[in-house]
Amino acid sequence: MEKKDVDWGSLDFNYRETDYSYVSMYKDGKWDEGKLTKDHTVTMNECAGVLQYSQSCFEGLKAYTTEDGKIVCFRPDLNAQRMHDSCLRLEMPPFPVDRFVKAVEEVVKANAAWVPPYGSGATLYIRPYMFGYNPVIGVKPADEYMFRILVTPVGPYFKGGMKPVEVRIPDYDRAAPHGTGGIKAGLNYAMSLYPIMEAHRQGFNENMYLDPATRTKIEETGGANIIFIKDNGKTLVTPKSDSILPSITRRSICYLAENYLNMKVEQREIFLTEVEDGEFDEMGLCGTAAVISPVGRINDHGKVINIKSGMDDMGPTLKKLYDTLTGVQMGRIKAPEGWVHEIKVD
């Protein structure tokens, strides 16, 4: 299979149209058989549920080429399950978990020429999403839904690569207490756009949100979970809260920290005062897009909180976790059973 003529190494995190998308419709109480399409445009009624009341959710995962030349994706069953959970919270009909994984395989296979080669630093980003399709004017769930998967080749999410970023504490919340912070809904992102643009205007890379109820505990950034390292690299600490999106990257890192690197993992409430008191040596953002990105500094309304590892380099323990995670993903380190999902291309 001939790869597309793309300068893989210089890709950024932007949409680029590929050959095929996947589409399935939910109508009359059931999902149709689904198919690949070359049509990258969606046409719908002006009163569609998604346009009026934002009934939509999505997922994000990557396909890439391993060291031995296989095309794989990482734990797609967990994305399928999480989208299932998002759908239930939004009164949408879940797309069956096994069909989700098959659809991901089908659309990646059809776009195999767009999967970046091993070592390029680029990946094929896979974006499954679902939305209310038929007209809805009184407030209620739609009756018809479209499930689609688009794929697009991307480079690193943070341009600086492994350079530490600076985050600020915003005056806004990402999610409400007992709200939708724990699911991957488009609405969580709509309301984060103003705060993220304000952060950028002020010269910060990201917002670090505190818990919406008390504003004393650390939650996550707009699109990535947070991990801390303490005890000379022996302990990983990550926040526990219902309003944090349960990142698959974070769950994988915690497993690898415990089982591959012999670290202790604590998932618990983390107070901002602990960070101010210098309790942690390293801090990182993690997610499919961010992988692991170091944080060097937190800005709390002008008050600077320095993380010990500083603004020059990624700390040694995050680096070790990064190498372990990407090693497992790329096939250089033996992965736990079922993590690396091969997509056979004939």
Ligand SMILES: *Cc1c(COP(=O)(O)O)cnc(C)c1O
């Ligand atoms: C998608 C997402 C993450 C990262 O989750 P992964 O499964 O690791 O990609 C973290 N936080 C938010 C708010 C997200 O939407």
